[in-house]
Amino acid sequence: MARQDVLSLPQIPLLTTKGATLLPRSLVEPRQRQALRRSNLNPIFGLLVGSSNDIEGLAAYALYKKHKRAWAEGVRTTGREPTPDEEEGFARAAATPDQLDRYRKDAQDILIAFANEFVSDERASIIQEALTGRAEKAFLQIEGSGSFWALVKVGVTSTLITTGILALLAFGVQLFGLDLVDALSIGSN
Structure with missing residues (x-):
């Protein structure tokens, strides 16, 4: 039976690997509904990833795929493949706002841990670069x-110029017959 005949206005199609499943409109916020409509691939991708350079969203989508794979493997351990109804149930559970937020939060935690580990591993070279840069800057300043x-x-x-100015001043005082010592003593009386 084709899934198209089940579609109705209160439902939003959610694609899975086994065909279309349905997600009740009440489980999806308006912002998420637009993402579902825009997405040509897996609508969960549209719900988690805002743009092509949204690293956090891409990591959250990877966590979703890991979760889905682990779920499917768990079903396969019983000796059978997941049914379309089970996949629909998983899709509904994965598309709830709380679960989407959990994927995003876990992705954020992973990225922060990665960044902290990277900085910790590179701390010595970062310090070395900073010190080398400061030393080079000081050297160039001295050299300049x-x-x-x-x-x-x-x-x-500058000494010759100062001496020349003082010599001219002394010559001018001598030429005009000024006695600076007498001028200073008259001013103090």
């Missing part, structure tokens, strides 16, 4: 300030 001989030239030049 000039060589020893360049600094000596600047020092000698």
